[in-house]
Every structure is written in C-alpha cells, then in structure tokens.
Amino acid sequence: LQNSGQDPYPDWKPGEPTPYAALCTTFSLIEMTTKRLIILSHCSLFLRQVLRLTPQDLLPTVQLMINKLAPDYAGIELGIGESLIMKAIGETTGRSLAVIKADQHEIGDLGLVAAKSRSNQPTMFKPKPLTVRGVQEGLMAIAITEGQGAQGRKIAGIKKLLSAADTNGAGKGSKGIDITKDKGGPSEAKFIVRTLEGKLRLGLAEKTVLVALAQAMVIHETQSKGKKLPSTDELAQGEGILKSVYSELPSYEVIIPAMLEHGIFRLRENCKLQPGVPLKPMLAKPTKAITEVLDRFEGKSFTCEYKYDGERAQIHYVSPDSTNQYLVNGPSGKTQGHGLAAIFSRNSEDLSKKYPDVLAKLNTWVKEGTQSFVLDCETVAWDMEKKKVLPFQQLMTRKRKDVKVEDVKVKVCVFAFDLLFLNGEALVKKSLNERRDLMRNSFSEVEGEFSFAQFGNTNDLEEIQHLLDESVKASCEGLMVKMLDGEESGYEPSKRSRNWLKIKKDYLSGIGDSLDLVVLGAYFGRGKRTSVYGAFLLACYNPNSQQYETVCNIGTGFSEAILEEFHSQLSQYAIDRPKPFYSHSNIVKDQPDVWFEPKFVWEVKTADLTLSPRYKAAADQLSDGTGKGISLRFPRFIKQRDDKKPDQATSSRMVAEMYRKQESITKSRGPAVDDDF
Ligand code: ATP
Numbered sequence: 001l002q003n004s005g006q007d008p009y010p011d012w013k014p015g016e017p018t019p020y021a022a023l024c025t026t027f028s029l030i031e032m033t034t035k036r037l038i039i040l041s042h043c044s045l046f047l048r049q050v051l052r053l054t055p056q057d058l059l060p061t062v063q064l065m066i067n068k069l070a071p072d073y074a075g076i077e078l079g080i081g082e083s084l085i086m087k088a089i090g091e092t093t094g095r096s097l098a099v100i101k102a103d104q105h106e107i108g109d110l111g112l113v114a115a116k117s118r119s120n121q122p123t124m125f126k127p128k129p130l131t132v133r134g135v136q137e138g139l140m141a142i143a144i145t146e147g148q149g150a151q152g153r154k155i156a157g158i159k160k161l162l163s164a165a166d167t168n169g170a171g172k173g174s175k176g177i178d179i180t181k182d183k184g185g186p187s188e189a190k191f192i193v194r195t196l197e198g199k200l201r202l203g204l205a206e207k208t209v210l211v212a213l214a215q216a217m218v219i220h221e222t223q224s225k226g227k228k229l230p231s232t233d234e235l236a237q238g239e240g241i242l243k244s245v246y247s248e249l250p251s252y253e254v255i256i257p258a259m260l261e262h263g264i265f266r267l268r269e270n271c272k273l274q275p276g277v278p279l280k281p282m283l284a285k286p287t288k289a290i291t292e293v294l295d296r297f298e299g300k301s302f303t304c305e306y307k308y309d310g311e312r313a314q315i316h317y318v319s320p321d322s323t324n325q326y327l328v329n330g331p332s333g334k335t336q337g338h339g340l341a342a343i344f345s346r347n348s349e350d351l352s353k354k355y356p357d358v359l360a361k362l363n364t365w366v367k368e369g370t371q372s373f374v375l376d377c378e379t380v381a382w383d384m385e386k387k388k389v390l391p392f393q394q395l396m397t398r399k400r401k402d403v404k405v406e407d408v409k410v411k412v413c414v415f416a417f418d419l420l421f422l423n424g425e426a427l428v429k430k431s432l433n434e435r436r437d438l439m440r441n442s443f444s445e446v447e448g449e450f451s452f453a454q455f456g457n458t459n460d461l462e463e464i465q466h467l468l469d470e471s472v473k474a475s476c477e478g479l480m481v482k483m484l485d486g487e488e489s490g491y492e493p494s495k496r497s498r499n500w501l502k503i504k505k506d507y508l509s510g511i512g513d514s515l516d517l518v519v520l521g522a523y524f525g526r527g528k529r530t531s532v533y534g535a536f537l538l539a540c541y542n543p544n545s546q547q548y549e550t551v552c553n554i555g556t557g558f559s560e561a562i563l564e565e566f567h568s569q570l571s572q573y574a575i576d577r578p579k580p581f582y583s584h585s586n587i588v589k590d591q592p593d594v595w596f597e598p599k600f601v602w603e604v605k606t607a608d609l610t611l612s613p614r615y616k617a618a619a620d621q622l623s624d625g626t627g628k629g630i631s632l633r634f635p636r637f638i639k640q641r642d643d644k645k646p647d648q649a650t651s652s653r654m655v656a657e658m659y660r661k662q663e664s665i666t667k668s669r670g671p672a673v674d675d676d677f
Contacts, residue, residue, distance in 0.1 A: 130164050
C-alpha cells in the first residue's frame with residue numbers, strides 16, 4: 001500500500017480534472033496481472049491520488065472502474081452492439097467498414113481494433129486530452145440517447161470520444177507495444193470501446209473496487225491528519241463500514257458525496273437504507289433433502305414458508321403526508337422529494353411501469369399509520385375466478401413496460417414475506433420473528449390483491465414434508481426455510497445465505513437446484529427445425545476472470561413456437577466470432593454455427609453434472625490439471641429469466657460446488673451436511 005514516492009502523473013496538478021490517460025495507465029497495470037492483491041493495490045493507489053488531487057472526480061472515477069454510469073435502478077446501461085461500434089470506428093478513422101470487420105475477424109477484440117485503427121491514423125492536430133469526467137459524461141450522453149435517430153446520435157457520441165482519444169497509447173509504458181500481439185497498452189481508444197461494450201475485462205471485480213475505495217479513504221483520512229499509515233484494524237474497520245453501508249444502500253452516487261463530506265468512519269450515521277434506493281435482495285442456498293435442512297438448523301428455531309413462483313418485487317413506499325425526505329429514482333440518485341410508491345425487481349430494475357395495477361391498489365392494504373416501508377414480496381399471477389395462484393408462465397405473458405391499468409389481463413397478487421424498513425427505521429438487523437410481527441401489524445390482507453406468505457413453524461420432518469406437499473398443491477415451487485430468531489435471522493442484503501435454504505420439490509432427487517445460464521451460440525436445426533436454431537451452447541459466468549465459461553449444449557424442453565421466438569430474438573445479436581471473454585473449446589467440431597452477444601439468461605434443469613473436455617465451466621477451479629470443465633447431463637430448458645442479467649448467471653464457483661457436493665453424496669451415499677458456498 002505504500003506509495004513509491006514517485007509521482008506517476010507530474011502533469012496532473014491539484015484541483016485539475018483527472019486525466020483519463022492516468023486512469024487508462026492504471027487499467028493497463030491491472031490488466032497485466034491476475035493477482036488480486038496487486039490489482040487491489042493499483043486500484044487503491046489511483047483512488048488515493050484522486051482523493052489527494054481532485055476529490056470531486058472520485059465518483060466518475062469509480063463509475064468508470066466498475067463500468068456502471070449510474071446505480072442499477074436508474075436503468076442506464078451501455079452494452080452497445082458490435083455493429084454500431086464498428087461503424088463509429090470506421091467513421092472516426094476514415095477506414096472502411098469492410099477493413100474494420102476484417103480486423104475484428106483477425107484480432108477478435110474490438111478494443112484492440114479501435115486502438116490499431118487510431119494508431120494508424122495521422123493526426124493533423126493534437127486533440128484536447130480526455131478527462132475522466134469528460135469520458136463519463138460522454139458515455140452517459142450515449143447511454144441515455146433514445147427515440148428517433150438515436151443510432152446516428154449514439155454513433156456521433158462515440159466518434160466524439162474516439163477522435164479525442166490518444167493515438168499512440170496514453171501515459172507511461174505504452175511505447176513499443178505491438179497492439180495486435182500485446183494487450184494493447186493503456187490506449188484510451190481501447191478502454192473506451194471496451195467500456196462501450198459493457199466489459200472492461202481487466203479482472204477488476206466490483207467488490208475489489210469497493211475494498212480499494214475503503215482502503216483509499218482510510219489511508220487518505222489518516223494521512224490528512226498528519227499520521228503516516230493506518231493500522232490494519234482501522235483498514236478492516238473502514239472496509240466493514242463501506243461494505244455494510246453499500247449492501248443497504250447500493251448507490252455510489254449517494255455514498256461517495258456523503259463519504260467525502262463526513263469521512264468513512266461516520267458513514268453509517270449518514271447513509272442508511274431508505275425508500276427509493278432498492279437494496280440487493282437476500283438469497284437462499286439450495287438443498288436437496290429435508291434431512292439436510294434439519295442438520296443445518298438443528299437446535300435453532302426456524303420457519304418454513306411457501307416458495308411462490310412468480311417475480312420478486314421490492315415495494316418502496318413513502319406516504320405523501322410524510323415529513324421524511326427520500327431519494328427519488330434518477331440517474332444521479334440524488335433528487336429529493338415527498339411521497340413515493342415504486343416496485344423494484346430482483347435486479348433493482350424499476351418495475352413500477354409493469355405493475356401500475358399493484359400500485360393503484362396499494363392504499364387498500366397499507367394500514368393507517370404505516371407511513372413508509374420497504375417490503376420484500378413475490379408477485380404471482382392470480383386466477384380471479386378460482387381464487388388461486390396461476391403458474392409462472394402466465395405471469396410471463398404480462399407486458400413489461402408502459403402497462404395501462406385498464407389493459408391488464410393477467411392479474412397479480414402480491415405475497416409479502418419480509419419487511420425491511422418501516423416508518424423511517426431500517427429493520428434489517430431485527431430478527432425475522434420481529435420483522436414478521438411488524439409486517440403483519442402494518443398491512444391487511446385483501447383477497448387476490450395482497451397476502452402474507454403462508455408458513456409453518458415446525459422442526460418435525462413429517463410436518464415439513466406435509467408443508468412441502470401442500471405448497472406444491474398450491475402451485476408453489478417448494479419451501480423457503482429460514483432462521484427465525486436471534487442475530488442469525490437478520491436480513492442479509494445481497495447475500496446468498498445459509499440462514500435461508502430453499503427446497504424445491506422438483507430437485508429433491510437431482511442436484512439441488514436449477515442453473516441460470518447464458519446463451520452464447522446456436523446450431524441450426526435438422527428435419528422440421530431447419531429454419532430455426534435447434535440447439536444452443538450455454539455458459540455460466542466467472543465473476544473473477546469476467547469470462548463466460550461454456551457448460552453444455554441444450555436441445556430439449558423447447559416447443560416449436562418458442563424455438564421460432566428464440567430464433568428471431570437471438571439472430572439480432574449474432575456476431576462473427578466469439579467474444580474474447582468467452583472460454584470455450586477450440587476444437588472445430590465443437591463450434592456452434594452462430595455466436596451471440598451475451599444477452600439472454602435461461603433457467604435449465606439437469607440430471608447431474610459430469611466432467612468433459614468439451615466444456616470449460618470451472619476448469620481452473622478443479623485443479624486436476626486435465627483442463628476438463630464441468631458439464632450438465634441431459635439438460636432441459638425451463639424458462640427465460642428476464643430478471644437476470646448475463647453477469648448474474650450461475651457462477652462457475654457455484655457450479656463447482658454443486659459438482660463437489662454431488663460427488664461427496666455419491667461417495668458417502670448420504671446428504672452432505674455443510675453447504676457453505
Ligand atoms: P430461483 O430460481 O430459485 O428463484 P434465485 O437465484 O432467483 O433462484 P433464490 O434465493 O435461489 O433466488 O430463491 C429465492 C427466490 O424465491 C426469491 O428471489 C423470490 O423471488 C422467491 N420466493 C418465493 N417465495 C419466497 C419466500 N417466501 N421467501 C423468499 N423468497 C421467496
């Protein structure tokens with residue numbers, strides 16, 4: 001962590017805008033290593049530099065490091081398609097599209113193609129250097145452009161950035177690098193293009209940036225007080241504070257200004273869970289046997305709730321009469337206001353326009369005196385005549401955007417299972433028992449509109465089995481088993497916790513859970529299916545290497561109609577060759593007929609997991625040296641997961657754990673006890 005004493009950017013004076021070239025040099029240093037601690041120290045060193053020289057640029061710097069221009073709930077995304085970027089590169093550099101495409105075919109990395117195109121171009125005059133804030137604003141303008149002529153304006157925006165990008169690779173260390181052979185050095189054009197594509201591919205995980213930010217703040221504050229370096233305790237304390245604050249209020253747009261104003265050690269008092277900023281939901285670990293649940297919760301009190309099969313919905317509310325200020329949804333996340341009613345998805349996407357009917361009826365089930373709340377629920381399709389839950393497929397047919405209350409055909413009922421905030425106070429640290437009581441006292445059930453999740457508090461195996469059967473009869477997926485009392489039953493935002501276990505009826509004899517996988521490629525069908533894709537190549541995601549790792553081919557579970565729909569949906573995202581961040585077999589016969597941009601996530605069931613040289617899932621984690629990956633046997637398509645982004649697919653680590661667990665069960669012929677992953 002010690003600064004070497006040399007100033008790597010002598011031209012960057014205090015108070016001056018942070019040069020984008022300086023950030024690119026850091027990106028380039030990070031790209032040269034795979035060691036997490038080294039990545040962390042480059043990252044933290046740069047953030048300290050920003051804090052020391054230009055603290056007002058801390059937010060855009062972090063946004064560029066994590067490749068997110070705004071919090072998830074603002075719905076602002078880059079992920080610009082290859083064809084648009086190629087056009088912009090061509091127009092900026094005067095090279096024909098055919099030449100750019102040929103380069104892309106040869107090099108396979110659009111970032112490097114851009115760097116190469118720029119370096120070949122003679123410059124008549126030196127462009128004004130790019131700044132971190134300028135790049136962030138330029139990217140934001142591109143991301144929010146919509147409506148008529150949006151494509152043209154997006155291309156113009158990309159051209160503006162690319163023509164200001166340096167030609168020869170910025171900063172130090174770029175000299176003598178052969179762009180086509182090496183990683184391209186710190187070229188600004190390369191990193192701009194990768195940012196536009198939505199993947200920096202530096203191996204810089206978002207949680208590393210969070211830790212680096214905490215370290216940088218603690219060191220900066222210590223040094224500002226004239227001390228040399230903080231103790232390891234102080235560093236750990238700062239990290240703990242930032243992590244817990246971020247998990248309750250996942251918005252750098254709110255946290256960073258507060259941290260600059262009050263300091264990291266007083267952040268907790270100044271940044272708290274609040275309506276308007278969705279928190280990442282708590283998730284459950286899979287189990288495959290009731291006995292496994294009993295082993296885990298032995299001697300503790302726990303509860304079994306129905307696991308409803310719909311869409312997760314976090315409902316945020318502040319009464320218009322409330323005197324409390326809250327943050328309204330917006331790119332900056334900072335606007336203040338009174339009165340709020342919004343619904344957010346599992347992904348923190350704003351679903352308010354999908355469920356105006358739910359919001360319109362809210363006043364019928366919110367009790368008087370309930371002034372503000374954040375409620376964790378599942379929206380489920382509801383049969384008005386038979387007064388019962390409908391299968392998930394019905395919910396899928398609802399329009400996602402701009403729904404008018406009068407046009408709603410598939411009615412939904414809200415099933416509430418947790419209360420995270422009530423009347424100005426966060427409840428996440430309280431026990432589930434207390435949260436449940438508060439929830440039951442603050443809302444009233446209205447048939448077909450709002451219900452509390454059914455539950456039974458029992459530790460008897462037969463009674464749990466009975467509840468499981470009943471839940472399935474009631475069109476649910478199974479049970480959620482949750483710790484009920486004590487500290488362990490607190491709500492853990494963004495964690496897949498051992499304090500919540502799921503038992504799905506379907507999977508009791510399988511591997512414990514379905515997987516959510518990304519579609520990377522497809523094979524043309526045979527026989528009746530020649531005009532559509534008949535099978536697909538799927539992958540899991542490795543957040544550490546930021547690679548999609550192939551895990552199976554799938555051709556089962558699709559109706560003819562769905563294959564047609566997927567053909568028209570996927571063909572728009574076809575690309576010439578696999579992205580450089582796809583980890584797949586290089587053997588010719590294993591190649592799919594078509595490759596795609598990573599866009600769609602499918603839920604898939606499997607009989608079991610096996611090792612195969614054809615796939616790459618978790619190959620580096622198995623350490624058996626054979627290079628074999630894990631693959632799914634007899635995979636079957638269940639449904640498309642519109643509520644998951646590709647980088648939220650099942651992780652390779654999870655696949656490896658499922659595989660190990662299956663192995664240990666096969667070996668011991670009994671259930672594995674510990675499931676801590
Ligand atoms: P899944 O495919 O099982 O939904 P997931 O990764 O989305 O997986 P999990 O934590 O594995 O999420 O399963 C919990 C999900 O089940 C929640 O996200 C929520 O949408 C849904 N759910 C239904 N009923 C409940 C309940 N009573 N308590 C918690 N979650 C519930």
